[in-house]
Amino acid sequence: MTDLPGRRLLLVHAHPDDESINNGATMAKYAAEGALVTLVTCTLGEEGEVIPPGLAHLAADRDDALGGHRVGELAAAMKELGVTDHRFLGGAGRYRDSGMMGAPQNERPHCFWRADVDEAAAYLVEVIREVRPQVLVTYDPHGGYGHPDHVQAHRVAMRAVELAAEKAFRRDLGEPHEIAKVYWNCVPRSVAEEGFARLREAAAAGAAVPFPGVAALDDVPGVVPDEEVTAAPRTAPYVAAKAAAMRAHATQVVVDGHFFALSNELSQPLFADEFYRLVRGRAGGPGREDDLFAGLGLPGPDFTGPDGGAGGAGAGAGEGAC
Ligand SMILES: CC(=O)N[C@H]1[C@@H](O[C@@H]2[C@H](O)[C@H](O)[C@@H](O)[C@H](O)[C@H]2O)O[C@H](CO)[C@@H](O)[C@@H]1O
Numbered sequence: 001m002t003d004l005p006g007r008r009l010l011l012v013h014a015h016p017d018d019e020s021i022n023n024g025a026t027m028a029k030y031a032a033e034g035a036l037v038t039l040v041t042c043t044l045g046e047e048g049e050v051i052p053p054g055l056a057h058l059a060a061d062r063d064d065a066l067g068g069h070r071v072g073e074l075a076a077a078m079k080e081l082g083v084t085d086h087r088f089l090g091g092a093g094r095y096r097d098s099g100m101m102g103a104p105q106n107e108r109p110h111c112f113w114r115a116d117v118d119e120a121a122a123y124l125v126e127v128i129r130e131v132r133p134q135v136l137v138t139y140d141p142h143g144g145y146g147h148p149d150h151v152q153a154h155r156v157a158m159r160a161v162e163l164a165a166e167k168a169f170r171r172d173l174g175e176p177h178e179i180a181k182v183y184w185n186c187v188p189r190s191v192a193e194e195g196f197a198r199l200r201e202a203a204a205a206g207a208a209v210p211f212p213g214v215a216a217l218d219d220v221p222g223v224v225p226d227e228e229v230t231a232a233p234r235t236a237p238y239v240a241a242k243a244a245a246m247r248a249h250a251t252q253v254v255v256d257g258h259f260f261a262l263s264n265e266l267s268q269p270l271f272a273d274e275f276y277r278l279v280r281g282r283a284g285g286p287g288r289e290d291d292l293f294a295g296l297g298l299p300g301p302d303f304t305g306p307d308g309g310a311g312g313a314g315a316g317a318g319e320g321a322c
């Protein structure tokens, strides 16, 4: 890639939908500010459940056409976020969705869970050396909630960060590149607790509870003690874009105001603020960073919105912000 934008963010995710659920507002914010936002998704989500009854035929145990359908859902979600650079690791279909931990699909030869980490990381090194991001975001070692593809996405991403910088590694994949800052997705426990408190208050007030059940707080991926959170970029103005992107993943997610549910029909808070833990590189100052690019001496946003913060296509008071 030539003439790269000044600020470049790379996100590594397991399935189509994870990017919107975990980082949708962050992606919309930085895309609106003129940064290059690149998403690499490791599988097509072929083994997912299907929420809309009319699409049930897509499921792996019927037409096995869900992967192709979710490619389209991801493209629609990226349009909502203003993200134009999204790729599949090794090309669409190179690695198949492994199913939930312990499922028989974990044993399939070309599922992502059984991938050789170095081989998969080499595909990501090629992207890193092309895009040359200053910041990378992925899951913690538990993959947020223990899904095998999430755990493997973490392993492949962290291995690729190392290999991309190695001068002796595969120069055919491009010039070495050191990513300055690596973050893992997380949610401060106090924010998760407040989100579920809102849900209980709504139910107690007789509001129609959006979904039949309520998830457990620890079902929220990546909940950590507040003090472990090191960055909270100002993403709340982009919650509407996040909600729209999540809705685009219609086989996997249903959004209702402040809340959403996956195919398990358990309500979870839809967070407007998104949080991160810096695990590699230097923080941009004391306390929580309010910008993932802080401390890198890069030009700021290409423009600022009327609120003096970052404005842009995705900005606007979200219909529901937790
Ligand atoms: C958010 C996420 O990672 N979704 C994955 C997950 O989907 C869950 C799975 O089907 C589970 O059985 C359901 O109870 C839950 O509601 C789903 O979110 O695992 C799928 C299979 O690997 C994957 O396709 C989906 O993207």
Ligand SMILES: [Zn+2]
Pocket (backbone or CB within 6 Å): 014, 015, 018, 147, 150
């Ligand atoms: Zn996932």
